[in-house]
Amino acid sequence: MLKKILIAAALIVVVAGALFLIKKSQFDAMGASYANMVMPPETVTATEAKDENWETNITATGSVVAVQGVTVSAEIAGKVVKIAFESGATVAAGDLLVQLDTSTEEAQLHAAEAGAALAKLNYDRGKELLAKNTMAQAELDAADAQAKQAEAQLEGIRAAIAKKNIKAPFAGRLGLRLVNLGQNLKEGDAIVSLQTLDPIYVNFSLPQQRVADLVVGGKVRVTSDAAPGETLEGKITAVNPDVDPITRNVRVQATLTNTGDKLRPGMFATITVVLTNKENVRVIPASAVLYAPYGDTVFVIDEKKNDKTGKVEKTLRQQIVRLGSTRGDFVAVVAGLKEGEVIVTSGVFKLRPGESVVIDNTLAPDAQLAPKPNDT
DSSP, X not given: OHHHHHXXXXXXXXXXXXXXXXXXXXXXXXXXXXXXXXXXXXXXXXXXXXXXXXXXXXXXXXXXXXXSEEEEEOSSOEEEEEEOOOTTOEEOTTOXXXXXXXXXXXXXXXXXXXXXXXXXXXXXXXXXXXXXXXXXXXXXXXXXXXXXXXXXXXXXXXXXXXXXXXXXXXXXXXXOOOOOTTOEEOTTOEEEEEEOOSSXXXXXXXEGGGGGGOOTTOEEEEEOTTSTTOOEEEEEEEEEEEEOTTTOEEEEEEEEOOGGGOSOTTOEEEEEEEEEEEEEEEEEEGGGOBOOTTOEEXXXXXXXXXXXXXXXXXXXXXXXXXXXXXXXXXXXXXXXXOXXXXXXXXXXXXXXXXXXXXXXXXTOOXXXXXXXXXXX
């Protein structure tokens, strides 16, 4: 019985050993196959790091203000007898807007004209009589004073009539009409808004450390959601001489052409102040950067000889870089990259150092300094 057990155990050991040797030979063959296998290169898009001169600018937000804007109102009380404008119309300086009832003043004007004419006639006669020594100088002085008083009264009535013919103080666009025919206006009652829209002001604030960069006549670009996709250009026309003691900001005013009246007073706008000095930067597409908490990196493509095949291949080197400002689809590299080095521009998250690559820029992303997406 014991002999049979020993024989069975020996057979099991032999079979197990044979299976082990078979499996070991299989794994050795697989290892040798993997060791000799060459991975196909990864297809990537690439570009060179280039040095460029970027214009430097300051971005701020501000408000649109009319060069001239006022709410036309009644200077003296009266009843509206004529409305000579339409809401939203464009008027020239001096155009009649509203006429108030002047019947009382016109009647007073006729009487004042007659009185002024009589007073002047008396003064002229007095001068003749004084020359003949038939009138005292005091009487002539009194006649002169009466003539001047009558003329002043006449001018006062004419001024009152002129104030009741309310005219546009300057050229511009009118707002909505706020009065009706037959309405009795009191002194100061609003009639219509009048705004000059072209040219137009944009007021904004900048920190005090930027005062030295501001130059009257400097170029600005203005964008607003009221004119999507459009950039209006203008110039700085004024800088406040004082700084706000609370915010430490300085107020700046720019003037720009407002063709088509796209901008209106009170609108919000984004202002870019273009500075005179330019910044020399080394730029790469932002899509080339692999962002990570421990540091931002790019994959540099080096040409290296393969020890196994003996061929010169393009291989990846992961390089840590320090980034600066961004502009559109590009980012500036402050340190870590040399001009002319070729870097991968897309799909960097799936790459690894030392990997072989081939360059195919057929589907390379079109990086732009001022991109305008079609689908917003």
